[in-house]
Amino acid sequence: MTPTPTGAHPRGFGPPISHVLPLALAALLAACAGAAAGAPEPPAPDAGGAAPLADWPPPRPIARPLAPPPAYAAAEARGTRSSTGAPGSRYWQQWTDHSIDVRVDPDSKRLEASLRMDYHNRSPDALPGVVLELTQNAHGEGARRLEELEVTGGVSLTRVVVDGRALSEGRANGAEPAYAVDGTVMAIRLPRPLASGGTARIEIDYAFTIPRQGIGGRMGWSRDDLLFVAYWYPRMAVYDDVVGWSADQYLGAEFYQGFGDFEYSVTLPENWVVVGTGELQNPDDVLAPHVLDRLAAAGASDRVVRVVGTGDFGSATVASADGSLTWQFRADSVRDVAFSATRASNWDAARASVGDRDGDGSEDYARVDAIWRAEAPRWAQAWRYAQHSLSFHSRFTGQPYPWPHMSVVEGAGIIGGGMEFPMMTVIGDYNEAGDSALYNVTSHEIAHMWVPMLLASDERRYSWIDEGMTSFLENQSRKDFHPGLDHDQTDRDDYIDVALAGHEGSMMTRSDYHVPGPGFVTASYRKPATLLALLRGVLGEEDFDRAYREFHARWRFKHPYPWDFFRTVENVTGRDLSWFWGSFYEETWLVDHAVEAVTRAPDGSATITIRDDGDAPLPTPVTVTRADGTTVELTVPVERWLRGYRSATLSVGPGAAVTRVEAAPALAWPDVDRSNNVWEAAGS
Numbered sequence: 001m002t003p004t005p006t007g008a009h010p011r012g013f014g015p016p017i018s019h020v021l022p023l024a025l026a027a028l029l030a031a032c033a034g035a036a037a038g039a040p041e042p043p044a045p046d047a048g049g050a051a052p053l054a055d056w057p058p059p060r061p062i063a064r065p066l067a068p069p070p071a072y073a074a075a076e077a078r079g080t081r082s083s084t085g086a087p088g089s090r091y092w093q094q095w096t097d098h099s100i101d102v103r104v105d106p107d108s109k110r111l112e113a114s115l116r117m118d119y120h121n122r123s124p125d126a127l128p129g130v131v132l133e134l135t136q137n138a139h140g141e142g143a144r145r146l147e148e149l150e151v152t153g154g155v156s157l158t159r160v161v162v163d164g165r166a167l168s169e170g171r172a173n174g175a176e177p178a179y180a181v182d183g184t185v186m187a188i189r190l191p192r193p194l195a196s197g198g199t200a201r202i203e204i205d206y207a208f209t210i211p212r213q214g215i216g217g218r219m220g221w222s223r224d225d226l227l228f229v230a231y232w233y234p235r236m237a238v239y240d241d242v243v244g245w246s247a248d249q250y251l252g253a254e255f256y257q258g259f260g261d262f263e264y265s266v267t268l269p270e271n272w273v274v275v276g277t278g279e280l281q282n283p284d285d286v287l288a289p290h291v292l293d294r295l296a297a298a299g300a301s302d303r304v305v306r307v308v309g310t311g312d313f314g315s316a317t318v319a320s321a322d323g324s325l326t327w328q329f330r331a332d333s334v335r336d337v338a339f340s341a342t343r344a345s346n347w348d349a350a351r352a353s354v355g356d357r358d359g360d361g362s363e364d365y366a367r368v369d370a371i372w373r374a375e376a377p378r379w380a381q382a383w384r385y386a387q388h389s390l391s392f393h394s395r396f397t398g399q400p401y402p403w404p405h406m407s408v409v410e411g412a413g414i415i416g417g418g419m420e421f422p423m424m425t426v427i428g429d430y431n432e433a434g435d436s437a438l439y440n441v442t443s444h445e446i447a448h449m450w451v452p453m454l455l456a457s458d459e460r461r462y463s464w465i466d467e468g469m470t471s472f473l474e475n476q477s478r479k480d481f482h483p484g485l486d487h488d489q490t491d492r493d494d495y496i497d498v499a500l501a502g503h504e505g506s507m508m509t510r511s512d513y514h515v516p517g518p519g520f521v522t523a524s525y526r527k528p529a530t531l532l533a534l535l536r537g538v539l540g541e542e543d544f545d546r547a548y549r550e551f552h553a554r555w556r557f558k559h560p561y562p563w564d565f566f567r568t569v570e571n572v573t574g575r576d577l578s579w580f581w582g583s584f585y586e587e588t589w590l591v592d593h594a595v596e597a598v599t600r601a602p603d604g605s606a607t608i609t610i611r612d613d614g615d616a617p618l619p620t621p622v623t624v625t626r627a628d629g630t631t632v633e634l635t636v637p638v639e640r641w642l643r644g645y646r647s648a649t650l651s652v653g654p655g656a657a658v659t660r661v662e663a664a665p666a667l668a669w670p671d672v673d674r675s676n677n678v679w680e681a682a683g684s
Contacts, residue, residue: 001218001467002417002427002441003521059646061615065578066508066586068563071242080241085567086554093559095120096236096260103267104229104341109210109221115233117202119194123239127194131239131247132186135231136208138215138250144183146252146512147216152209155234157181159205165191184250186234204234213414216252219426222413225344226373228426230419235336236260238458240559246458253511253520254459254466257335257452259557267326268341270317273308275347275369275407276339277423278331286325291316298349299367304383308347310374331422333402333557335456338421340409345371348383352390355400366390366401372410376429378438379410385481389443392477397450398549399556406449408442417441420448439481440474447473455555462562463511463520464585468528475529488533492670494518495526500672504588508562530670531584537668538580538619539573547572579617579642589615593663594676595622596647603654610636610648610663614672617641620648623665626656657681 068076075081079090097120102113121127138145140154160167160179167179167188177191194200210229214220219230238246238258246256266274274286283292291308298305308316317325331337351365358364368386372379386408394400403423412429418441419426425445430438447470451457457465471491478487498504498518505514507523514520536544547569551560554568566581583589592614599607610620620636636648652658661679664671671677 001419002444003525060612060641060644061587061589062644063579063583063587063617063642066562066566066581068561072561072563075242078241081561081564083567084571085551085564085569086571087558087564091558092122092124092241094122094236094239094258096258098233098260098262098264098337100233100262100264101267102232102264104210104227106221106224106227106268106272106341110207111210111229111232112207113205113233115202115204115206117204117236119200119202119236121194121196121198121200123241124196126196127190127239129187129189130194130200130202131237131245132188132202132234133237133250134181134184134186134234135215135250137181137184138252139208139211140183144249144251149216149252150211150213152211155206155208157204157206159203160188161203162188163191163201182249185237185247187247206234208232217415217417218419219338220411220414222411223344223373225342226409226411226414227341228338228409228411228414229340230336230338230421230424230426232338238559240458242561243458246460248460248512251512254463255452256458256460257456258559259333259335259456262331262334262337263329264331264337264339265326265328266339266341267324269323270320270325271313272325272341272343273313273316273345273347274327274339274341275371275409275424276327276329277334277337277421278329279404281328281330282326286317286327288315288318295349299351299365301350302387304348304350306346307349307369308345310344310346313343331403334422335453336421338424340371340407340411340424340426342371342373342409345373345410346379347371348380350383350387352387352401352406354390354394357400357402364400366403367405369405369407370410371407373412376410376412376431378430378435381435382408382410382438382442385439385442386446388439388481389446389477390449392443392480393447393450393473396473396476397552399450399454399552401449402454403449406446408445418445420445420453422449422453436482440478443477443481444470444474447477450552454557455552456557456559458559458561460511462508463524464507464528465560465562465565467524468507469532471525471529472532475533486667488530488668491526491529492533492667495522495530496670496672498522498526499588499590506588507585527584533668534584534618534670535569535577535580537666539569539575543573543575579638583616587616590672591616591618591664591670592672593618593620593669594673595661595663595679598658598661598679598681600658600681601654604657605654606652606658608634608650608652608661610650612636612641612646612648618664618669620663621666621669622650623662624652624658625660625662627659628656630656 079088082088097118099116104111134155137154139149139152167177177189179188212220215231219228221227238256294305294307348370352368354364354366370382390401390406407424409426411426415426416428451469452466459466475487503518505519505523550572551568570577594611596609596611617638619638622634624632632652634650640648659681663677
C-alpha cells in the first residue's frame with residue numbers, strides 16, 4: 001500500500017487491542033492446531049567481530065547477530081528452511097482451489113455470493129480444524145480495530161457446509177463439528193481430522209454491504225459509477241511451516257495470505273464493465289465486438305489503445321435477456337482476487353515487455369489496463385506509467401511478470417494513496433499531488449506484484465519485507481523514468497528525521513504494534529528501503545543485485561521469512577553480515593561519521609582521524625582530495641568499529657597537498673549529521 005499523497009499514513013497505528021477470544025472460538029482454535037514439532041533452543045549468539053578491547057566493556061555497543069526465533073529454528077531442524085536461505089528439502093505450503101459466484105447490486109451496494117473451497121493439506125500434520133478470515137467483519141458492530149470504519153454489519157453467513165455436512169455456529173463443547181466467529185477470525189472444527197495429503201471441501205453462502213471506503217480505503221464504491229471490490233470472500237488463513245496457523249485478528253494493518261487457484265463469476269447489470277484478477281473466460285458473452293477488437297489490438301501495441309471511452313457505455317457490453325451479465329474469470333497461482341466495475345471510466349490499454357517467461361529466448365508481454373474517469377485528467381498517462389513499471393520491475397528483479405494483465409484503477413473517493421492486489425491496484429486521482437507522484441504510486445503498487453504477490457511474506461509480522469522492498473524497487477524505477485535525481489533521498493531523509501526525533505521503532509516489531517504516527521511508516525517503508533540502498537552500496541551493485549535476484553528466484557510463489565533473506569544474501573555474496581542485520585533491523589542505532597582531525601606533512605603526506613559517533617557500524621569510505629585535483633579513496637573497515645573503537649587513523653603518502661577530506665561521501669550512507677563529515681584546508 002502507498003500512503004496518501006500528502007505523506008500522511010491513511011491508518012492510525014497504536015498498541016494492539018486485546019486479542020482475547022471468546023471461549024467458543026478459543027476452543028475451536030485449539031482444536032485446529034496440528035501436531036507441531038517441538039522447537040529446539042537456538043544457539044547462543046556470539047558478539048561478532050574481532051577480539052575486544054582490553055578495557056572491556058567497549059565505549060560503544062557491539063552488534064550482535066539477529067538470531068532467528070525458536071519457531072524458525074525448529075522449521076530449519078525439520079528441513080523446511082535451510083542455513084543457506086533457500087527453501088529446505090522438505091519445504092511445503094498449503095493450497096486452496098476456489099469457485100465463487102457473486103452477484104452485486106450497485107444501487108443497494110449489496111453483495112451476495114456462494115463459495116466452494118477445496119483446501120489441500122500439504123503439511124505433514126493432521127488438522128482437526130481450519131481457520132478462515134472474514135475481513136469484512138472489520139465493519140461489524142463492535143469490531144476490534146485500530147481506526148474508525150463505517151459500520152455495515154460485516155459478513156452474514158447463511159450456510160456453512162464441510163464435506164457435505166452442514167455446520168451450526170457456536171457449538172464449542174464436545175467433539176461435534178461446528179464453527180465459531182469472533183471478529184475477523186472464523187474457526188471450523190472439521191467432521192474428521194484432515195490428514196496430511198487430504199482435502200476438505202468447504203462451502204459457504206454469505207452476503208455483506210459494500211462500504212464506501214472499506215478496510216481503511218482499500219476497497220469500496222465511488223460516485224455511483226465505480227466499484228472496487230476486495231476482501232469479499234472468506235479466505236483460508238495461512239498454516240505454514242514456521243508458526244502454524246496465523247489466526248490474527250485483522251485490526252487495520254497488513255495481511256498474510258496463501259496461494260491458490262480461483263474460478264469466479266461476477267453478475268452485474270449490463271453496461272457495467274468489469275475487470276478483475278485473472279483472465280476473462282467469456283469475453284464474447286459480455287463485451288461488444290468492437291470492444292473485443294480494440295482489446296486485441298491493445299495486446300499487440302506498444303502505444304495506447306482506447307478500449308472503452310466514457311461515451312461508450314451504452315454499447316460497450318452486449319445486451320441480455322434479463323438486463324444482467326455474468327463475467328467469468330480464472331486466476332492461477334495467486335494469493336487473492338479483486339475486481340472492479342465501472343460505467344463511467346475510460347479504459348486505456350497497451351502491452352508491456354516483461355522479458356522471457358518461458359526460457360525459450362523470446363520476449364513475452366503482459367497487457368496494462370488503465371481505468372480512469374474524466375475527473376482525473378492526470379490519468380491520461382497512467383497506461384504509460386504502468387507499462388514502464390511492469391517492464392522495469394521484471395528486469396530489475398530478474399523475474400518476468402507472470403500474469404496476463406496488470407490493471408490500474410482510478411478510485412478517487414475510495415482511496416487517496418494506493419492498494420495492491422494480484423493483477424489489480426486501486427489508486428487515488430492524484431489531481432493535487434502531480435504527475436510525478438502518480439508515476440511513483442503506480443510504480444509502487446505494481447512493485448507489490450513481486451512482494452508480496454509472488455514472495456508472499458507475513459506482512460502482519462514483518463511488514464518491512466513487502467513495503468520496504470517495494471519502496472526500494474519503486475525508487476530504482478524512478479531513477480530510470482526520471483534520471484539524474486537521487487530518488488532514494490526522500491525515504492532516507494524521512495527516516496533520519498524520525499530517528500533523530502526519537503520516534504523510530506524496531507523494524508522487527510509486528511505491524512499492529514507500532515506506535516501511532518510515523519512509527520509504522522518509518523519501520524515498514526522508509527528505513528528498509530534506505531537499508532537496501534545502503535546494502536547495495538556496502539556490497540557493490542553487482543553482488544547486491546545477484547543476491548537480490550536470487551532471493552526473488554528462490555522464494556517465488558512461497559512464504560519467505562526475514563532469515564531467508566538474510567541468509568540468502570550471505571550465501572550468495574559469501575559475506576558475514578550479522579552486524580548489519582542486528583544493528584539496523586533489530587536495533588534503532590544511527591550512523592554518524594565525522595572527520596576529527598587531519599595532520600599534514602611538508603611532503604604532502606597526511607594522517608587522518610575518523611570518528612564514529614553513531615552506534616550502527618558501517619565501513620567508512622573516505623575521499624581525500626589533493627591540491628592538483630587528484631583523489632585517493634580510503635576505507636575504515638567495519639571490523640574496526642565492531643571491536644568497539646570510536647576512532648580510526650588513516651594515512652596518505654607524499655604528493656600534492658591534501659586540501660579536502662570527506663567521510664562517507666556516498667549519500668546512500670544515512671549519516672544523521674553531515675556537518676562534520678568534511679574537512680577543508682584553510683583557503684582551499
